Amino acid sequence: MGTILVIDDDDQLRQSFQKLLTQEGYRCIGAASGEAGLELLEVESPDLVILDMRLPGMNGLETFKQIHLLEPKLPVIIMTAYGTTETAIEATKMGAFDYVLKPFDIPDILKIIAQGLDAGKFMRSPVEMDMVPDGGFKEAIIGRSQPMQEVYKAIGRVSSTEATVLIRGESGTGKELGARAVYQHSLRKDKPFLVINCVAIPETLLESELFGYEKGAFTGAVHRRIGKIEQANGGTIFLDEIGDMPLSLQGKILRLLEERCVERLGGRETIPVNVRIIAATNRNLEEAISEGRFREDLYYRLKVVTIWLPPLRERPSDIPLLTDYFMARFSRQASVDNPGVTEETKALLSQQFWHGNVRELANTIHKALIFNRGTPLSPEDILRAIGQDVHPGGVEDMDDEKGIVQWVRKEMMNRHREDLFDAIMDRAASIVISETLKVTEGNRSQAAKLLGLSRPTLHSKIEKYHLKMKTSVSSD
Ligand SMILES: Nc1ncnc2c1ncn2[C@@H]1O[C@H](COP(=O)(O)OP(=O)(O)OP(=O)(O)O)[C@@H](O)[C@H]1O
Ligand SMILES: [Mg+2]
Structure with missing residues (x-):
């Protein structure tokens, strides 16, 4: 599931991380100083580092520099208190994955950890193309068919160029894998690769996530934040689900492609950036254009090199x-x-x-x-x-449906309230989650995968429904 190294001199905080991360299915190791952390880094090769800025001995920024020198692609999340925000920003400019302000909310940090691990996986685990399955040790794009051969050729051709690449295809056809393969075969393979999922981030946050902001740009902007594009300088940025990007931002991306610069929100400075863009979407962009949801000029800019992934x-x-x-x-x-x-x-x-x-x-x-x-x-x-009935002749399990109908009717009879829909949905969700946790013997990561939920989402639902299951790895 991934090993996480926590470097912080606060014993209690390390223990809390130990408990939390183990519960989430990660392996957690701790170090009380930068020096100890660097030693562990070599022995344990963690997949992500959480680093406090204020440390005895070698300070946080210095520790970060050393880590970054040794493992330039290792995602590092910086923890900082108000007084040390400037150094945290400094570290993000130098390539730290993200930073969080202490004290932080658990769902927030879990989300950033999951994103960091994903980013790390993108950069570090190679995606092989057209190979014989080797027992599942490597991540690979599998397929020998003619349409897939065309895909490999296209990936090969574009990888060594600096061209913007648009990857298209239905959901689940391997666009994300394709993007990683392009990156890993590109001239920028040793430089950062950052992923932005345009649908997963709420519209209001997407702009600041991509472009960053200056202190005071809006209420709550208490300090400067470096956007992902600036952070990926020299490297590659993957705009996943670009077909769902809000119109207001499409213009800014077009400007980035044409003028190779960004402006932070609330900032007057134009900052030149050198990033290669890979974008992907399962949307019908031509239709989106005719409906006014996607800019035609951006479409032409993006589609110069298009790789189509064939449906299965x-x-x-x-x-x-x-x-x-x-x-x-x-x-x-x-x-x-x-x-x-x-x-x-x-x-x-x-x-x-x-x-x-x-x-x-x-x-x-x-x-x-x-x-x-x-x-x-x-x-x-x-x-x-x-999910099909295995009895000969039958396709749907009518008994299941009857059971649900009876249950809904009973709820209607018994409840004199106005939130029946939510109450029934909540009840169904809590049954689904607790049954899944039984099957996975309490392993939340596996349950999240099965349910198609992110770990933080599952975590918050377990809290919401008070599903206190013993996890196979937790100590409580
Ligand atoms: N050719 C392939 N060989 C091996 N695994 C694949 C292949 N194509 C897809 N997968 C796997 O299938 C899953 C879905 O692939 P991926 O996330 O790349 O799809 P996508 O095209 O980005 O879908 P969406 O549009 O829904 O985001 C992943 O777990 C991926 O590893
Ligand atoms: Mg995808």
């Missing part, structure tokens, strides 16, 4: 290969022997439509593996994982 149904010959790959990968992740799949199962998998493309195939295999007891996956296992 157009390359069914890749499905057996992908199946073997995911079986190996997920078995290894769960530390179980790979039970394999039968030929009939492969045939069934190859016939499905896969609306959700590779992601849906992967999730289906993952689910089927969780319930598997060591025998090769059968077509029935797959159908159950897809």
